[in-house]
Amino acid sequence: MKTFRLLPSSSDRFLPFTFVPGQFLNVAFWIGGARMIRSYSISSSPTRREYVELTVKREPRGAVSRHIVDLLKVGDLIEAAGPVGKFTFDGTEADSVVLISAGVGITPMVSVTRYLTERAWAGDIFFIFTCRTPADFILGNEVATLQRANPKLHVAVTMTRSEGTGWKGPRGRITKELLTQTVPDLASRRIQLCGPLPMMEATKAILAELGVPPENLKTEQFGAVKPAPAAAGIALKPTAPATGPLVTFSTNNKSARIHADQTVLELSEELGIGIDFSCRIGTCGVCKVKMTSGEVDQAVQDALDDDDKANGIILACQAKPKSDIAVEA
Ligand code: FES
Structure with missing residues (x-):
């Protein structure tokens, strides 16, 4: 896991774009002769006009994340496009927000929380996060710093494989009990949900059970790039002739x-x-x-x-x- 700070490639002081918390960049690399593009959420706040930060988890089988984490050096030039994405929250949409994330899905939530904290936003922010072990709690120090700075920030973190790690907080997955104990009047609040598909599906089912109307929920799937057919081991050329349009x-x-x-x-x-x-x-x-x-x-x-x-x-x-x-x- 590494956090990268991207600066303008020109001598300009500021980046050539602005973004809304929750958006991401598409970064492109040439790896083994092939151009590969991956999307990474911006974890810094848009109030920082001089740089953006991307936090990248090294996936053992991820060609791009391994390239970024293992080989990228300070001063390297990278190609990035964007910002893109509609999974945003800047405080104008509701008067409180519940940010639920898992794994690397934490990155847009940290951008939102940094921005709202810097803006001294008056609303309550409920920050609910799950990962396996304390080592997987990326940006954990940043969340702790924000918590000290913002009395309106309420954090609940639960870990699913924390045995023997010294973790003293809640254990297991995100449950109905954890949500209702952390967030009063959950069903009436704006909720942002981001993580791998199984966690998203499980959490959506709990939220529906708790009476959260679909219009209060915004989601973004993370950490589950669907492989190209070749990478997934599926024959590229189906045997029967195609008969469609x-x-x-x-x-x-x-x-x-x-x-x-x-x-x-x-x-x-x-x-x-x-x-x-x-x-x-x-x-x-x-x-x-x-x-x-x-x-x-x-x-x-x-x-x-x-x-x-x-x-x-x-x-x-x-x-x-x-x-x-x-x-x-
Ligand atoms: S929208 Fe991402 S590859 Fe099509």
């Missing part, structure tokens, strides 16, 4: 019929067309392409804004054609 990749001058349930991104990989991607779950926006004709279904469109939709931009990782389509790729 015809997809034309106009820039590459290639067309092919798509298989039932295949996405435009998967077909592009089959044809060797380089559409960039990161999350493959519809949230990062790296796979945006322009569709010049036809219609698609997209299960998740979190990364598209109204402008994108008006201009025919689609998410290749989500797009399943309903008719013949043409995309600029």
Whole structure:
């Protein structure tokens, strides 16, 4: 686990962008001859105009996170795009907030908490976090510092594998009891939830049981990048011929019929067309392409804004054609 501070590459004092707490950057690296992009939430506060900080957990099988944690040196130049993401909270949306996270999902929550604390925001912040062991409590020191600075910040941390670590706080997963004991009137508050899919699903079920209306809940899935078919060991070329709509990749001058349930991104990989991607779950926006004709279904469109939709931009990782389509790729 390492925190990286990114400064402008020019001699400018300030970064060439501003962001809202909860947003992320897409960073690109060339690794083994392939361009790889991953999304990392910004953990610093937008009040710091000179830098952004990204906290990266080294995943044993993650090519990009290993590259970043093991090889990146102070002074290296990196390519970053953004900021992107709608999983934001800046204090204008509600008069209190419940931030529930697990693992690396803590990073956007720390950005939100830093920002609200620096702004002396008057609302209560309930910061609920779970991880395995104290060593996995990334940014734990920062949370403790914020807690000392902000009497409105209420922190509850529970650990699932803390035996023998000396951890004295709550143990186990996030439960109904932990939530109701930590947050009075939970159902009436704005809730931000971020973590790996199983934790998100379990917590959503508890929140529904506690009567939290869906409109009070904002979510972002973390730490579970869907692997590319090749990486997942799935044959890139299905055996039966495809009989679905015809997809034309106009820039590459290639067309092919798509298989039932295949996405435009998967077909592009089959044809060797380089559409960039990161999350493959519809949230990062790296796979945006322009569709010049036809219609698609997209299960998740979190990364598209109204402008994108008006201009025919689609998410290749989500797009399943309903008719013949043409995309600029
Ligand atoms: S790869 Fe992230 S939205 Fe498609």
